[in-house]
Amino acid sequence: MTHYHLIVRLNYGNFIELRYESFVCRDFEAENILALRLRQVALLWVMNHCLNRFSKTAIFWLCAVILTIGLGFGRNSYAQNPNSPAKAPAKAVTTAPSPIEVRNSFAALARRLLPSVVGVRASNNNLRSNPKLFQNNEDLAATGSGFIVDNQGHIITNNHVVELGQTFQISLQNGTILSARLVGRDAETDIAVLKVTSPQPLTWVPFANSDAVNIGDWAIAIGSPFGLGNSFSLGVISGRNRDLQSGRFDNFLQTDAAINQGNSGGPLFNDLGQVIGVNTAIVSNQNGGGSLGIGFAVPSNVVRRISSDIIQYGYVRRGWVGFRARPASVNEGTGVVLTAIAANSPAARAGLRAGDRIYQARNLRITDPRQLARLIADTPQQTIVRIDAMRGNRRIFANVTVGLAPSSAASSPTGANPPVNAMGLVLRIPSPQEAARLGPSAKVIVASIDPFGAARGKLQPGDILLEIQGRVLADPAQARAFLAEAVQNRGTVIVKIKRGNDTYYDVLTARN
Template identity: 30%
Template sequence: MSTYPVHSWFVALVGAVLLSWQTAATARSLPDFTELVEEASPAVVNISTRQNADPRAAGMQGGPGMQPGMPDLEGLPPIFREFFERGFPQGQAPQRQAQSLGSGFIISADGYVLTNNHVVAGADEIFVRLTDRRELSAELIGADPRSDLALLKIEAGEDLPVVRMGRSADLKAGEWVVAIGSPFGFDHSVTAGIVSAKGRALPNESYVPFIQTDVAINPGNSGGPLFNLDGEVVGINSQIFTRSGGFMGLSFSIPVDVAMDVVEQLKRDGTVRRGWLGVVIQEVNKDLAESFGLPKPAGALVAQVMPGGPGDEGGLQVGDVILSFNDEEIVMSSDLPHAVGRVRPGETATVTVMRDKERQKLEMKIGALPEEDQAAMPGSQPQSGSSAADNRLGVVVRDLTAEQKQNLDVQEGVMVAEVRQGPGAMVGLRPGDVITNLDNERIDTVKTFQQVVKDLPSNRSISMRVVRQGRASYITFRLGQ
């Protein structure tokens, strides 16, 4: 009798045992969120608001179909704004009833609640719904639009459930995280994922180094907590990147380390003060790094220094590349606002720069970030007295008049009067641009400009500082033989 059937049965049995063991091992390796959710959920709340707007003016607030109670979305980039707008029915008649907008969480037993600023912005009344179904009126203690955080206070006794705070600085990419919130009004919905990256810079968000995750976040999650596996809050869910209006795998949370600093200032002063250098910076790309003698693209290039600002008084110059701030390495230019913003105005900071291809350390007193960004200086029209366009850049330039220097807030430079075919046109120079620096040489007159252009090297990155409508930036180009 053949033994083949017995052999096949034995192999199948062993395979089934191995598969069962592998499945069990895989299950054991995945995190169990049940205890975390049971412990943390009672401190997570739903936020709603009421805006007592004139129904006749409702259609004029923020675009067609925008309803009373909706947050102010004007400051958000369109791709983010679309996400929030899609969370609300469009084209309906204006209502005065409370609208469910987002989430929040209780950070102290005496009733302090943290949420996003855009959740409560423009509200006349704010309501907080607890897990026991109580709905309480909340007082707005303070809000900080720059970090998109708002601090609320409710009166509900002294024994409210609270979250435990963690440290976002300890997070690592690949770590499991959990979000609890009210997407589309479904209270205490739980989603999980991993940390995708840290220190993300987003458009128009200069002072928050966001945590990026792949946790499913949707309208209504805004302001809710992001937990690590120890059940500690490490972030506040704030934005998603979307092209469809829904979740696409890219969610962004405000680090709790940033949030708690904001909370302390809002409790104490009702507002937030941040450090300020008074400089305009830009990213250092490969060509700029080569031009400034850097071994690799890194740091923040100073394109403009505000006269009389902290950077100006501390000795920062146009063309400096800031490599570190208070011994914190500046890898991307977006790292600098985060670092400076954490410093209290009036404190002294150490700034390491690359200047003339040598490292220098500067000590400077940090100022306070102005309430509103300074407006760009008005441009001026070119005057007479230009150079010929027989230079290697193919541009006609003119000396600046005293009035133009004052209007443009520049000490020196030449104004582009005409752009003809050549490298100048290819890098986007326009009439009215002011060239103040070329190949790391200061440009004060047409004569200096022509001499520097004549001596420009071939087949190497060349930097040029251009002031356009009051804003300065560096561009790079190469000249052939």
């Protein structure tokens, strides 16, 4: 660390001192930038205040002295790093940099935050019969992390941690194990909410505004990587608005804080101890393994909106208009181009057609499909949205009444057995009345179908799924696991369906 002061002496019996606050630098590049800045400021001061009082000769020698001082700064800096490669000239700094805040330790923050972070264990004894999914005949569906968000015991984690589970447990920092109830979950954003009842007060943490997070801000990940509870890792925000091609709502924060298996569902904090995201995914090498310094978190603003719906309704009330879109090409112009319109959807009723190019919605410029999807999804049902578009060379507009997404309409708070999303199907358990009427074989019922999904035209709401790849189904979570396995191994799935009094087989093909 080095402190700099600049003193300039004129050779006319006057003494002039330019004093600035000390600048603290942690590496040689920063030191040279500061040295350059001091030279520039001193030269400007002299030219502005001394040109009329002193001769050009005096000014010449003064400049020479200042440059010599500056070059000395540079030599001292590089002397501390003799093996460093030559650097391109630094861009001039337009304002004097502020002193850099240096933390000696995050220990106090860790002590405050760790009690709010929990380990999550999801179990499902119906999965024991599938050795390809789990080894040693275990009923463990998944383990991960979570964090407490209010004094009522609500815990946020990832959907992929709990989606196959039937029963859930959470572990607190002090070793206490509590049973948890699944309130609801959202496959689209990979967010789920559990709830526990504790005889003791629980420590909870607040959300930050993730829109205010900048690249370079501190990022702190806490969780249970590889089952090692209460693990604390530190990094920075490396990127924003990352698209992992995992869904239409991709909008991840990227961080280099160490995130590994078991961190899923855990919080990403800022240096104030506020949640800025939920750790969800990492980049690892092709053989698996641990963190490579590239991790991703669902932004807190998304998490807050999704979890609020789940806590209030048991599911996410997401707006829907019924179209699919792709980015417009350079030749087409700005915006997105509609590729498909669902029959009898709000978009169809408003007169939109495949091929229309949307460039504005709700008076906002549209630049990519994810932006438009998020805008529609966050719009309350029955809201009329004006959409401006081009149809060929003609400007058009449509007033679209936002509806409720089919997956949301089919969802309802069902305790430990919420609907499951798989291959464009929303699957649920039968109600007690349906179970009595349909018989013991009815374990999985189709609640709704994605109009653009693999089951389009083959299944319909109310169908009973009996088997997948010849395996009898016990519940929607098991159906989700079997579908995922079959798609990964083959790309196609043979399903046995009962519709009314008819039973038949059909083939579903996964769609990208």
